[in-house]
Amino acid sequence: MKIVVCIKRVPDTATRIRIAPDGKSIDPSGVEYVVSPYDEIAVEKAIQLKEQLGAGEVIVVSLGPAEASKELRTCLAMGADRAILLKYAGSSFDLDPLSVAEALADAIRPIQPDLVLTGWKAADDDHAQVGQALAVLLDMPCLTFVAKLDVAGRTATVHREVEGAVEEVEASLPIVVTAQRGLAEPRYASLKGIMAAKKKSIEEKEIATRPSRLELRKLAPPPARPPGRIVGQGKDAVPALVDALMNEAKVL
């Protein structure tokens, strides 16, 4: 079984983001990058499936800057077999999700994968579109927000997280699956895995992307939280507090 996993290099979710002076990008100084967490879950699941089946190949694909080889190397150290880097020097904010999906689909098509996995959204731009667009472009069914995935023969059984319930779906391979938390718990790359990854290949490809059809106008930090207000003191304050909670905060 051939499994392709699409990953994205994103700022570490623990990083405090500062907006660059141009107002349209983030200041890269002091920012550490990681594999986007949902993508990392997808990588783990792919490796687990390969281990369960005892055969197959896990190919990790990423569109990003040359430095994204570090994130691809991390996936190889976890146990993926090889990687493809679609080099794009600009900011990921300059690309619309469909352009990203088109570039990924062009790279994935010749591989003829049985399964394509990716995170349900990237941790930086939160678009949550690439998986679905990719499925359309590859002409495969798409299963989103998947928290459980089993493969037997050519049949996949998945649990999708939907509002207040879990939906169990069966599908024939090939399919595209977007990973939700719970699908797998990413492992630590072992040191032997890291050493082995040095010998695995990262194929670099230049890509031509068309100009974005979305224009990023401005990035702004969320508004600062308004200061608190003391409504009164002692038990006399209770009516005012209840009123504030009911009518202002609307939490009662």
Add this chain to the structure above:
Amino acid sequence: MRKYRGVDYYALDELLSEDERLVRDTVRDFVDERVMPSIGMHFRNATFPNELVGEMAKLGLLGANLNGYECAGLNNVAYGLIMQELERGDSGIRSFASVQGGLVMYPIYEFGSEEQKKKWLPAMARGEAIGSFGLTEPDFGSNPGGMITRATKAKGGYVLNGTKRWITNASMCHVAVVWAKLDDVIRGFLVERGPKGFITNEIKGKYSLRASDTSEIILEDCFVPESALLPGSKGLSSPLKCLSAARYGIAWGAIGAALACYDEALDYSKSRVQFDRPIAGFQLVQAKLVGMLTEITKGQLLCLRLGRLKDAGKVTPQQVSLAKRNNVHEALKIARVARDILGANGVTDEYQCGRHMCNLESVYTYEGTHDIHTLVLGADITGIDAFR
């Protein structure tokens, strides 16, 4: 808990390869997620975190710089970074890994027969067999050459007699590398737990390395077969070679402890408000923090260069002595200053600087005391030996 970020004031990360950084970051995450949540409790209760042994083995942390026999085959810089991150968690955890890898697996690798290597190295890399290293005796610490422990030839093997003390991992070990005089020559023996006359007792009441097993080994007419002798070991230089290997890791580890203390002190000083401002805004506190950062950066540079020399096969034991001596000394000072910055809070185990401070007192003394390393270096530069 706040995610730990390293300190890299001189952009030393640029001097590390991609895989060296990946190794460091992997162990860093492991320490954050698996060591930090429980290490304070283990220190308080004086228990070794047995539950982490399998996980460390699975990551490949044990004997990581050895080649083959299921070991990861990392270079010495990557190995040093592992030690740094482990000790950022706790000196006891790093000591466990140092002893297992540097003091037990290494001598088997270096002085052992092929049969001994095949028997022990994979099992030790997998964490299924734990090792200890018995050199120090109650009356022979800095002067190990005077050891009393003796091996005498017997039918089919040797009989060992003597006492070893301050032995990390000894109470839980499956095998001990015991150094004993055979016909007045120091030799190494792989003594498996089991034979009569091999007794271990844990040393209680430590205020340092509480999350580590420190014990004595008593050998009472302990018979070991011929196959227990490490054939390549001969003379005091053999155990000293092991100590040099482990000491290299300690030089890195000390930086880890210092980093933990600095990180905690910096964070605390920015949030602790006195006289209506964070104490980080006071000149005296800033001077302390800057002093810590400066010594950490110098220590990092020492270790990185030391590691590159070791990888090139050019390092001298005296260079290792200099780094161990300096880095542990500075780390201990940093831990004390961190405790000072934390004020009364620094004396509780809710914070980590007090734990590191206590741990580093042991690290200051073991694997060659600070003073002995001073004399080793003194002898090297003057050509006059002050203690032998």
